[in-house]
Amino acid sequence: MRLSLNPLKPTRSAATAAASLCHVSADPKPPSLPPTSPSPSPSPEHSSSSISETLSLLQATDPSSWPTNSKLQTLLSSLSPSSVLKITRQLPNYRNALQFFNHLKTTSQSDSLSLAFQAVLEFAMRESPDSPGKLYELFVQEKEQGTPLSVNAGTLLIKCLSQAKMLDEMIMVFDAIDEEKLNTDVSNLVVAGLLKWGRVNDALKLVNEMLEPDSDYPPNSKTISILFSNILKRNWSDRGVTDEEIYNLVSRFGECGVYLDELWSTQIIKRFCRNGNSDKAWNFLHKAMNSGSVASCNAMLTGLEQDRDFTRMNFLVKEMKEKGIQPNVVTYGILIKHLCKFRRMDEALELLEKMKDGKLGVEPDVVIYNTLIDGLCKVGRQEEGLKLMERMRLESKCNPTTITYNCLIDGFCKAGELEKGHELFEEMSKEGVDVSVVTLNTMLDGMCRHGRVSSAMEFFSCMRQKGLKGNAVTYTILITAFCSANNIDKAMRLFDEMSENGCSPDAFVYYSLISGLTQAGRMDDASVIVSKLKEAGFGLDIVSCNILIGGFCRKNKLDKVSELLKDMEKAGLKPDRVTYNTLLSFFCANGDFTHAQKVMKKMTDDGLKPNVVTYGALIQAYCSNGKLDEAMKIFRDMGTSSKVPPNTVIYNMLIDSLCKNDDVEVALSLMDDMKEKGVRANTTTYNALFKGLQQRNWFEKALEFMDQMTEQACNPDYITMEILTEWLSAVGEIEKLRKFVQGYQVSASTA
DNA sequence: GCAAACTACA
Numbered sequence: 001m002r003l004s005l006n007p008l009k010p011t012r013s014a015a016t017a018a019a020s021l022c023h024v025s026a027d028p029k030p031p032s033l034p035p036t037s038p039s040p041s042p043s044p045e046h047s048s049s050s051i052s053e054t055l056s057l058l059q060a061t062d063p064s065s066w067p068t069n070s071k072l073q074t075l076l077s078s079l080s081p082s083s084v085l086k087i088t089r090q091l092p093n094y095r096n097a098l099q100f101f102n103h104l105k106t107t108s109q110s111d112s113l114s115l116a117f118q119a120v121l122e123f124a125m126r127e128s129p130d131s132p133g134k135l136y137e138l139f140v141q142e143k144e145q146g147t148p149l150s151v152n153a154g155t156l157l158i159k160c161l162s163q164a165k166m167l168d169e170m171i172m173v174f175d176a177i178d179e180e181k182l183n184t185d186v187s188n189l190v191v192a193g194l195l196k197w198g199r200v201n202d203a204l205k206l207v208n209e210m211l212e213p214d215s216d217y218p219p220n221s222k223t224i225s226i227l228f229s230n231i232l233k234r235n236w237s238d239r240g241v242t243d244e245e246i247y248n249l250v251s252r253f254g255e256c257g258v259y260l261d262e263l264w265s266t267q268i269i270k271r272f273c274r275n276g277n278s279d280k281a282w283n284f285l286h287k288a289m290n291s292g293s294v295a296s297c298n299a300m301l302t303g304l305e306q307d308r309d310f311t312r313m314n315f316l317v318k319e320m321k322e323k324g325i326q327p328n329v330v331t332y333g334i335l336i337k338h339l340c341k342f343r344r345m346d347e348a349l350e351l352l353e354k355m356k357d358g359k360l361g362v363e364p365d366v367v368i369y370n371t372l373i374d375g376l377c378k379v380g381r382q383e384e385g386l387k388l389m390e391r392m393r394l395e396s397k398c399n400p401t402t403i404t405y406n407c408l409i410d411g412f413c414k415a416g417e418l419e420k421g422h423e424l425f426e427e428m429s430k431e432g433v434d435v436s437v438v439t440l441n442t443m444l445d446g447m448c449r450h451g452r453v454s455s456a457m458e459f460f461s462c463m464r465q466k467g468l469k470g471n472a473v474t475y476t477i478l479i480t481a482f483c484s485a486n487n488i489d490k491a492m493r494l495f496d497e498m499s500e501n502g503c504s505p506d507a508f509v510y511y512s513l514i515s516g517l518t519q520a521g522r523m524d525d526a527s528v529i530v531s532k533l534k535e536a537g538f539g540l541d542i543v544s545c546n547i548l549i550g551g552f553c554r555k556n557k558l559d560k561v562s563e564l565l566k567d568m569e570k571a572g573l574k575p576d577r578v579t580y581n582t583l584l585s586f587f588c589a590n591g592d593f594t595h596a597q598k599v600m601k602k603m604t605d606d607g608l609k610p611n612v613v614t615y616g617a618l619i620q621a622y623c624s625n626g627k628l629d630e631a632m633k634i635f636r637d638m639g640t641s642s643k644v645p646p647n648t649v650i651y652n653m654l655i656d657s658l659c660k661n662d663d664v665e666v667a668l669s670l671m672d673d674m675k676e677k678g679v680r681a682n683t684t685t686y687n688a689l690f691k692g693l694q695q696r697n698w699f700e701k702a703l704e705f706m707d708q709m710t711e712q713a714c715n716p717d718y719i720t721m722e723i724l725t726e727w728l729s730a731v732g733e734i735e736k737l738r739k740f741v742q743g744y745q746v747s748a749s750t751a
Numbered sequence: 752g753c754a755a756a757c758t759a760c761a
Contacts, residue, residue: 266752298752333753370754406755441756473757480757508758515759547759582760589761616761649761 047083050075054087063099067106076107084112088119094127110148117142118153125160132164136173143176151181155189162193170194171202179216187217188226195230200241203227204249211252221261224253228264232271243277247284254287262293269296273303282312292320294328301334305341308645313338329362336368340375343680348375356395366398373404377411379680380714382420385411402428402436409439413446416715421446441473448481456481472498472506479509483516488525491516507538514544518551523560526551540571546578553586577603581613588621596621612644619650623657631657645677652684659692667692668701681708683717690723699731706740716740 054075058066066072079087084104091097101116108116124135139157143149149157154177161170174190187210194203207227210219227249231241246268250260260268265284272281278300285292285300297320304313317335320327332355339348352372355364369392376385385408392398405428413421425443428435440463447456456478460470475498482491495513498505510533517526530544545568552560561583568575580603587596596618603610615638622631635654638644651674658667667689674681686709693702706724709716716724721741728737 270752293752295752300752302752328752330752335753337753365753367754372754374754401754403755410755436755438756443756445756471757476757511759512757518759543759545759550760553760578760580760585761613761618761620761653761 047080050078051083051086051090054079055090058087058091058096058100063096063103066103073107076104079112081109081111081115084108085115085119088116089122091123094120094123097123105145105147110146114148114150114153117147118150118156121153121156125156132160132166132169135160136166136169139173139176148178149173149176151177151183151186155186158186158189158193162189162196165197167194167197167199167202182217184210184217184220184223188220188222191223192226192230195226200231203230204241204245207249211256218256219253219258221258224250224258224260225264228260228268232264232267243272243275243280246271247280250284251287262295265293266295266299269299269303273299273306278303278307278309292323292325294320294325294331297325298328298330298334301331305334305338326361329365329368332360332362332364333367333371336375337371340371340378342677343375343379345372345375345379345381348372364392364396364398366392366401366404369396369398370401370403370407374407374411377407377414380411380415382408382411382415382417400431400433402434402439405433406436406438406442410442410446413442414449416450418446418450418452435468437468437471437474440468440470441477444474445477448477451485453478453481453485453487469501469503470498471503472509475503475505476508476512480512480516483512483519486520488516488520488522505536507533507541507543510536510538511543511547514547518547518554521551521555523548523551523555523557540568540573542568542573542576542579545573546576546582549579550582553582574606577608577611577614580606580608581611581617584614585617585620588617589624591621591625593621610644612638612647612650615644615646616650616653620653623653628657628661628663639677646679648674648679648682648685651679651681652688655685655692656688659688659695662692662695664692664696664698671705681714683714683720686714686716687719687723690720690727694723694727697731699727699733702727703736706736710740 054072057069057072057075061069061072076084088097088100091100097116097120101113101120104113104116121135121138124138128134135157139149154173157173158170161167161173170190170193174186177186187206191203191206191210194200194206207219207223209215210217210223228246231246250268253259259265268284269281272278272284281300281303285296297316300316301313304310304316317327317331320331332351336348336351339345339351349372352364352368354360355362355368369388373385373388376382376388389400389404389408392400392404405424409421409424412418412424421443425435425439428439440460444456444460447453447459460474460478464470475494479491479494482488482494491513495505495509498509510529514526514529514533517523517529526548530540530548533544534540545564549561549564552558552564565575580599584596584599584603587593587599600610600614603614615634619631619634622628622634631654635646635650638646638650651670655667655670658664658670671681671685671689674685686705689705690702693699693705702724724737724740728734
């Protein structure tokens with residue numbers, strides 16, 4: 001270990017030595033010298049000659065004769081403290097330096113002593129770098145004898161002790177430095193040392209001292225980056241540094257004119273958003289930061305998007321424009337992703353065109369294209385996605401990547417076009433695009449969803465022969481598929497197999513198996529897997545408990561449910577939103593409003609906000625009890641005051657009830673609403689609607705929706721076919737049905 | 752700081 005803090009080289013002149021002494025610590029304090037500080041020698045020539053004279057005298061005589069050597073005494077008394085420092089440094093070794101230092105103790109003033117001691121420490125570190133303990137002993141000894149500690153000596157010791165994790169000793173040294181001489185750099189070192197070893201509270205205490213208004217060692221940019229790189233890099237949220245504290249700290253630094261750099265500011269915004277404190281992130285961006293950067297604005301936009309705070313998103317984009325913060329490709333990526341998420345594909349594509357026209361000053365990159373292709377596929381416009389892949393090649397010289405192909409394969413497979421998915425898969429190898437495990441999983445999932453579980457197994461083993469191994473997701477897909485095909489044994493076998501193949505199951509693999517077993521009503525087997533999950537070190541976790549509770553509810557075994565809830569309480573496992581939603585759904589489905597209300601109350605008492613599933617359970621309850629008005633009231637409330645936008649399932653329940661109630665007009669208006677809000681209708685939606693239309697015999701309307709289904713790549717299932725076959729053959733329009741079917745094959749799993 | 756597969760409850 002060689003300490004780098006040694007800017008003073010023995011060969012430099014006294015004047016520069018003294019000057020650099022002040023600069024050793026780039027102190028924000030002006031380098032004015034307090035009365036006790038060494039002052040530079042007035043005449044360098046004179047001093048350097050007396051330095052060399054003293055040095056030769058010291059080396060020519062025996063240390064025991066020094067006290068009686070009058071020439072030496074005269075020389076020493078004429079020397080400035082910085083000259084003493086130079087002399088000590090130029091002695092041959094630690095032993096000599098220590099001897100000289102001990103001699104000085106009998107004659108010299110404290111400033112010289114302090115600097116000589118610094119040189120002794122420098123020697124000690126060079127010669128026996130592994131014994132910080134010894135150095136500390138030396139320090140204690142000198143402290144007892146009243147030798148003042150120079151800032152530089154203290155700095156050396158602090159560095160050394162910090163490395164050796166001798167933190168209490170480090171603090172002792174820090175405290176021993178004269179308050180007036182303390183500077184920001186020394187304090188920073190101590191803060192860094194404390195943080196390095198996890199003494200967050202002590203570090204924060206010191207930082208708070210630094211932040212005091214009249215502090216002699218105010219924080220600088222180094223302080224803030226040391227502090228935040230440690231707080232943010234490691235996960236210390238559970239060690240007492242809360243978002244609140246972080247926010248207050250940054251504000252106080254800001255009051256001192258010290259700001260975080262872009263990188264850490266962005267990290268803080270991300271952290272606040274991740275912890276659900278986007279308000280704090282917003283305030284931070286607008287108050288505590290010197291100026292927003294593109295990166296921090298992008299992080300904020302991501303957070304707002306996840307929070308569905310679109311008002312602020314728009315506001316921020318506007319603000320960026322006003323402040324002259326140029327959006328970059330990532331900004332547009334976030335905005336396009338947002339539009340895709342809400343199925344506003346045409347607006348998203350418009351943005352792409354603007355980028356390509358050069359109107360925005362940013363060219364689309366491969367991520368932008370992939371986002372759009374994925375978006376198109378997710379709304380069933382996979383053919384357009386395919387065309388966009390061609391365009392990215394030709395018009396933007398962007399080569400499709402594994403992700404591009406994965407998105408397209410997923411699109412075609414989910415739409416039931418498994419052959420096209422295969423074709424694209426083959427094309428990847430031809431184009432030299434790597435196949436990844438995600439590609440494999442996407443293919444497998446597509447096949448499984450369409451009832452081709454055995455083809456999926458074949459494909460999997462074929463890929464394995466080619467050296468592509470599956471991961472936990474692969475097994476989750478297959479196990480889920482076998483469970484829903486009621487082949488629990490095969491699912492169990494796969495579960496055992498995966499460990500044999502060197503793939504350790506993650507929690508989700510367990511969940512899919514536990515879920516499959518509960519769906520099959522095999523609650524005892526499910527409990528066995530839960531204990532296996534615990535053995536595997538995942539602990540009794542809330543997800544498996546929720547799955548089991550759901551299973552017991554389905555079997556109407558409320559005693560088992562309350563038993564499980566008691567176990568959870570004993571284990572300190574708190575029910576979460578899913579737990580409450582499961583219970584709520586159970587009571588609602590049984591028309592037990594008294595208990596449902598109790599669950600709702602307990603949920604809000606626990607500080608859990610209702611989500612779309614919660615509202616769904618309530619709406620379902622009202623619908624099945626013929627209280628459609630109440631259901632609609634909740635529905636409207638969701639969109640406005642509660643910021644929980646209804647999803648497809650919610651619309652389906654309402655449309656189904658409305659149609660059954662012969663309120664087809666309102667059901668149709670909900671269909672428009674869905675389109676407007678970007679909620680995609682699925683097969684269940686259309687089935688409910690077709691039933692309603694059939695009652696009214698609104699044939700033309702039905703044809704319209706059949707076309708819409710085709711357009712949106714929404715597969716009819718056997719229920720659709722039953723309704724339409726009966727209706728259309730009755731009105732002699734079987735030809736229309738044939739055309740409709742040609743657009744889509746009824747998926748193998750449901751047919 | 753933006754993109755892909757799986758993920759319990761209505």
